Amino acid sequence: MQIFGVDIGGSGIKGAPVDLDRGDLAQERLKVLTPHPATPGTVADGVKEVVDHFGWTGPVGITFPGVVTGGATVRTAANVDKSWIDTDARVLLGERLGGLPVTVINDADAAGVAEMQFGAGRDRQGTVIMLTFGTGIGSALFVDGVLVPNTELGHLELHGHDAEKRASSKAREDHDLSWEHWAHRVRAYLAHVEMLFSPELFIIGGGVSRKASKFLHYIEGIKAEIVPAQLQNNAGIVGAAMRAAKEA
Ligand code: BGC
Numbered sequence: 001m002q003i004f005g006v007d008i009g010g011s012g013i014k015g016a017p018v019d020l021d022r023g024d025l026a027q028e029r030l031k032v033l034t035p036h037p038a039t040p041g042t043v044a045d046g047v048k049e050v051v052d053h054f055g056w057t058g059p060v061g062i063t064f065p066g067v068v069t070g071g072a073t074v075r076t077a078a079n080v081d082k083s084w085i086d087t088d089a090r091v092l093l094g095e096r097l098g099g100l101p102v103t104v105i106n107d108a109d110a111a112g113v114a115e116m117q118f119g120a121g122r123d124r125q126g127t128v129i130m131l132t133f134g135t136g137i138g139s140a141l142f143v144d145g146v147l148v149p150n151t152e153l154g155h156l157e158l159h160g161h162d163a164e165k166r167a168s169s170k171a172r173e174d175h176d177l178s179w180e181h182w183a184h185r186v187r188a189y190l191a192h193v194e195m196l197f198s199p200e201l202f203i204i205g206g207g208v209s210r211k212a213s214k215f216l217h218y219i220e221g222i223k224a225e226i227v228p229a230q231l232q233n234n235a236g237i238v239g240a241a242m243r244a245a246k247e248a
Contacts, residue, residue: 002026003248004054005241006047006062007107010034010079010135010170013043014233015050018241023118025234027054038080040087044096051097060100061244062093063107063236065136067150071103071247078155078164079135103244108132109149110239111205111229112140116147117242119230120203127199129153130229132206132236133186137164141197153193163189169208179211183218190222198224205229 006015016029030053035042051060064084067075072090077083094102105113112130115121121128125144132138137154140147154164165171167189172182190202202224204212212228219226229235 001245002058003241003245004051004056004058004060005237005239005244006050006060007110007236007240008034008043008047008062008064008080009107009236010065013046013050014237015047015054016237017054017056018238020241020245023114023231023238025237029234029237030054034080039083040081040089040092043080044093047093048096051100057100059103059244059248060093060097061103061105061110061240061242062089063110063240064089064104065107065138067152068104068106069150071105071243074104075150076152101244101248103240103247105240105243106138106150107236108138108140108205109147110243111138111231111235112142112203112239113147113242114231114235114239115203115205115229116142116145118238119235120227121201124201126201127197128201128203129193129197129199130203130205131193133167133169133204133208134206135168135170137168137189138206156189156192158185158189158192163192169206179214180218183215186215187219187222190219190226194222194224200224202226203229205232205235207233209233
């Protein structure tokens with residue numbers, strides 16, 4: 001079975017039909033740049049461009065980089081325009097897509113759901129935490145394979161700052177940090193999350209998962225196992241489609 005997945009990120013809106021049996025993209029994905037300001041209207045246009053490109057007419061799962069409740073309502077918007085807050089994104093995006101059935105899920109939750117089923121978290125019991133490092137830091141918490149949604153661990157306080165402002169992938173680029181310097185910040189962040197949840201496994205996702213060899217070896221002294229995501233930057237698209245399939 002195929003369902004369409006779209007991942008709305010701080011820098012790009014990416015999407016493709018997803019093969020749900022394989023947990024992989026069924027066709028090469030299309031990416032358009034996230035508009036700035038990233039308002040509901042401009043982002044919906046970007047989502048439409050991606051979905052229309054494939055001539056898709058079935059259900060669509062869409063990630064959003066903020067708290068999303070009930071598969072629909074946006075509650076926070078740290079890295080996109082604040083006018084998203086309290087919108088019914090399911091209705092807004094569904095209307096823009098000409099009435100296609102739409103499900104919306106937090107981006108990190110979607111990535112985590114995909115990794116738990118098809119990637120680095122497969123068959124893992126106990127507490128598993130997926131962290132995505134990109135424009136912000138996203139988190140997905142699983143207990144015996146069950147998602148606890150909208151955990152927002154990227155906004156924990158780290159040395160007096162919002163953690164994602166210090167340790168996201170964007171922070172590394174903005175402050176021109178070496179991989180080693182950035183990895184020390186990530187280490188401090190993981191130590192803090194470990195103190196709170198004592199997970200068995202951390203899965204490191206986002207664009208940096210492709211570059212794990214540049215920084216993972218600098219992260220020492222964490223008791224949990226730490227592995228890069230296997231679906232890499234497609235996890236959000238796959239997880240969004242999985243969620244939409246559940247509701248279709
Ligand atoms: C948002 C999260 C999101 C993460 C990654 C954070 O700023 O609050 O909801 O998962 O960025 O995009």
